[in-house]
Amino acid sequence: MAAQVEPVSASAADLGTGSFWWALVKSPSGAIGLVIVAVLVIAAIGAPWIAPFDPLRMAAGPRLQPPTLTHWFGTDDFGRDLFSRIVHGARLTLMIGTIAVGISLTAGLLLGLIAGYAAGWTERVLMRLVDVLFSFTEIVIALACLAILGVGLTNAMIAIGIASIPFYARITHSVVLVERSKPYFEAAVAGGAGHLRLIFRHLLPNVVPTLIVVGTLGISTAVLAAAGLSFLGLGAQPPQPEWGFMLSSSRDLISRAPWMMFFPGIAIAVTVLGFNLLGDGIREVLDPRQRQR
């Protein structure tokens, strides 16, 4: 995960306008990222129509066949069509990324908002706890969750989601710290706004732009982590067409069927690259200071 993410200074109002998308398309990283993510979404939605074969059908072709005109990415040791498996894998990957980030973003946002808003002891205890969890590192938290829940793709998604909560809590907290010292917030407090109004009307909208950037970058981290867990055998189970799992089953066949290793790896790397570029692009648009870098 990115070591440092600075809060984004744009207000939420800037996001609603058409000029946001235009600016995103004009930035090179944003445009490339957007194209990659769009292709992924299309592949995920249209998988049954795009994929020429059933991803689970054995002997769709001869076993371990190198790429040909019928089997673009070749076939695996069960004779399954690799191209079809990778297209269907996009579904799993996008699902894992969004659900894992959804879990960590929601919980982290709540923790960060509460800590930053409450201040005093609540803040100190909550953030101390977040620091402690953070120092355990994400993979160890994920392993602990899997030890509790047992292995499997759903549990791996939950484990990755829980493991990143400290990261999102920290980011949210850092933005809230800045916002709560600004004059508009002090004015709202002085004006007698209630707790809920202060949190949801004043703080939340200012946290959103930063979280959009961090969440987009976070999808790439979650995709990498899930592929890693599946590679280790802790996530997706056979015969699921999950990319990380496909890579691990290619390991023993590397010398005989290197294509089994190349294509799933490229799929993961391109997906991660796509979300990284999109996240960078959104940040550039929302925070023009970054552009000079």
Added chain:
Amino acid sequence: MLRFIAQRLFAAAITIWIATIAVTLLIHLVPGDPVQIMYATFQSTPEQIEATRTALGLDQPIHIQYFMYLGRLLEGDLGRTIVGNQPVLDVLLARFPATLLLTTASLAIAVIVGMSLGFFAALHRGTALDVGAMLIAIVGVSMPHFWLGLILLFFFALQLGWFPVAGSDLRSLILPALTLGLANAAVLARLTRSAMIDIFDQDFVRTAHAKGLPRTLVLYRHALRAGLVPIVALLGFQFAYLMGGAIVVENVFAWNGVGRLAIEAVFARDYPLIQGFILFFATIVVCVSVIIDVAYAFLDPRIRYG
């Protein structure tokens, strides 16, 4: 300075203390009976199951269990593994040197490659060289390290036959260390570039140029030294990240470190070993981050005299 060190040590102690609570709770969060689950994969007698339950203290109330665990911990006793019935601490310590060797070698590769690439990009800011270097870095950040490992394995071990596919000698260390090191070099390259760009724009660098010092002297003596400070601060984070990455890379190359042990433990549901691993890992990461923070304080006078 002493106050700073004392503060860091206190925070580290709190972290490790919370880790002991977390690992005690871990076994209670398991849905169902953890002892039954642990013995699910191999033959066991009811007496054996009861003996394990008593040994783990699971027949006691939870706060008593915690104090029993803490008491044994202070004597250096992390319990016994379910698979093989060996002392957990001995098993972890036997495997740790391999992990330490791998992470240190990877950190060295990451620092050398990453910082050179970042420094080079900053030096040629805005040119095609900069864009190229950063393109390499972003591809590096996006590449799963287990995939990079398989590719290196394919080319250098299988096709060229330069290195063994797996093993425990120094020659077998090169591919896993490269895999883990290069993946982290990409992150360091991006950080170094932005740190150096900030430094190049500062007054003292301009002054050094203006008073006619040779360009290399300004770059390597003045700018690089100042640029190192924020990067050293992130090395602790990098080390923790490498330790986490080692868990995956050790499994790609069958490198016999604690990471491989941890995955075996999760599969076997060997809870005493999992608990021991988490505590061990957290302690190492926390200790390294204290050492790096103190080193950083020595480098940065603002903290030393603060």
